Amino acid sequence: MRPAAPKLLVNPGRRHDESAARPPIGQDVSPARFHARFPDYAPTRVVDAPGIAAALGLASVAVKDESHRLGLPSFKILGASWAVYRLLVGRLGHEPEWRDFEELRAALAPLGSLTLVAATDGNHGRAVAHMARLLGYAARVFVPAGTATARVAGIESEGAPVTVVDGTYDDAVRASAALAAEDVLVVSDTSWEGYTAVPLTVIEGYATIFAEVDAQLAEPPEVVVVPMGVGALAAAVVQHYAAQATIVVVEPRSAACGMASAEAGRPVEVPGPHDSIMAGLNCGMVSIIAWPTVFAGADLFVAVDDAAAEVAMRDLAEIGVVAGETGAASLAGLRAAVDSGLAGLAGKRVLVLCTEGATDPVAYERIVGRRP
Numbered sequence: 001m002r003p004a005a006p007k008l009l010v011n012p013g014r015r016h017d018e019s020a021a022r023p024p025i026g027q028d029v030s031p032a033r034f035h036a037r038f039p040d041y042a043p044t045r046v047v048d049a050p051g052i053a054a055a056l057g058l059a060s061v062a063v064k065d066e067s068h069r070l071g072l073p074s075f076k077i078l079g080a081s082w083a084v085y086r087l088l089v090g091r092l093g094h095e096p097e098w099r100d101f102e103e104l105r106a107a108l109a110p111l112g113s114l115t116l117v118a119a120t121d122g123n124h125g126r127a128v129a130h131m132a133r134l135l136g137y138a139a140r141v142f143v144p145a146g147t148a149t150a151r152v153a154g155i156e157s158e159g160a161p162v163t164v165v166d167g168t169y170d171d172a173v174r175a176s177a178a179l180a181a182e183d184v185l186v187v188s189d190t191s192w193e194g195y196t197a198v199p200l201t202v203i204e205g206y207a208t209i210f211a212e213v214d215a216q217l218a219e220p221p222e223v224v225v226v227p228m229g230v231g232a233l234a235a236a237v238v239q240h241y242a243a244q245a246t247i248v249v250v251e252p253r254s255a256a257c258g259m260a261s262a263e264a265g266r267p268v269e270v271p272g273p274h275d276s277i278m279a280g281l282n283c284g285m286v287s288i289i290a291w292p293t294v295f296a297g298a299d300l301f302v303a304v305d306d307a308a309a310e311v312a313m314r315d316l317a318e319i320g321v322v323a324g325e326t327g328a329a330s331l332a333g334l335r336a337a338v339d340s341g342l343a344g345l346a347g348k349r350v351l352v353l354c355t356e357g358a359t360d361p362v363a364y365e366r367i368v369g370r371r372p
Contacts, residue, residue: 003308006336009259010343013295029095031082031204032211037100038070038081043212049319052331053350056338060349062221063331064213065321067357072130073123073154073324074280074356075209076189079232080127082205083187083198084116084135105136115140115184119165119172121279122151122359123326128187129160140179142172148279148360168272170284190230191289199232199289206236213351221245221351225330225337228258228301230283231290233355238297245351246343249298250333252276256303257286258294267291277306277363280326280356300343308332310367316354322372324364327356 035041046062053061066075088108089095096107115138118128125141132139139160143152144167152162165172173190180186191199214220222244226237228251237247251258255274261267267286274282286294312328312335323331330352338345358364358372365371 004305007303009301076123077127079202079205083201086201119176129158150360190287196289210240222348223350227329230287235290235293242297253303259301277325302333304332324356327354
């Protein structure tokens with residue numbers, strides 16, 4: 001099936017002052033130093049894609065491959081782990097001294113038994129459950145109806161029970177939020193009125209990606225392409241790159257909450273069903289804490305259909321990157337942005353964020369033609 005025409009919007013809220021600058025994190029331990037203490041930490045690779053760059057008339061395309069990160073098939077563990085850590089340290093009342101997770105578990109023992117709760121389309125919830133398992137806590141995860149069996153199984157493999165909500169991702173968020181209690185901690189990557197501190201630390205956690213990229217690329221990118229979802233990763237991209245790069249934000253046509261919010265000049269909800277194969281981007285509402293940063297710093301919103309994501313998955317496979325549907329969205333959006341001519345990308349150095357691996361292996365084999 002040929003991809004449908006993408007929808008594009010030059011962001012009317014883009015600013016070029018300090019409004020999108022990176023704020024100070026304000027802790028003694030940075031996200032990058034924190035993540036380096038994980039037993040299997042290593043920077044994820046950057047893959048050069050000269051063939052894709054030549055086909056699109058770009059100086060270079062570098063793909064940051066987040067298909068394997070700290071034992072999970074997505075970048076989400078970076079934000080989830082840092083958010084859980086900051087939440088627990090806040091409860092503890094001081095920054096503990098630790099060198100490995102055995103020492104961290106001992107330092108957190110005074111907090112007693114806790115349950116971590118999250119809503120997810122797959123990757124964030126699995127990351128929260130993984131962090132709970134590492135620290136010896138319980139976890140519970142809510143997913144929307146239609147979540148792929150493989151993604152549910154991935155969460156359950158971390159020891160967390162999964163509750164399927166009869167509704168959208170946003171309905172799952174509401175269900176998880178309702179469980180908040182003294183011993184039940186909600187760890188969400190989106191935000192709502194009265195719940196902003198944890199999602200802010202999720203955004204902070206993603207800074208590790210860009211610290212690695214700064215060390216990996218000989219020259220900084222002139223264009224960064226990032227998937228939207230609720231906007232947490234996009235906000236982290238803006239904080240790091242808005243002063244020096246054009247930022248392209250990519251969404252599914254059926255869940256383009258960022259584009260709709262940019263058009264309205266305020267957060268608005270896109271009603272469901274949100275049924276794109278780009279499951280991690282099936283969000284009807286932006287995070288209210290991420291949105292001001294995204295609105296101030298994104299240059300172009302691009303909404304693509306599932307067929308475009310499938311083409312991008314096959315293109316990435318040809319350069320050795322095993323990308324899931326959500327992970328390939330950035331490349332699909334880059335192609336649409338270049339073809340439109342709206343952002344003046346010709347001849348530029350581009351960084352594409354591939355945010356997940358093949359989280360649904362059956363779908364990957366159907367789309368790409370071989371097993372991941």
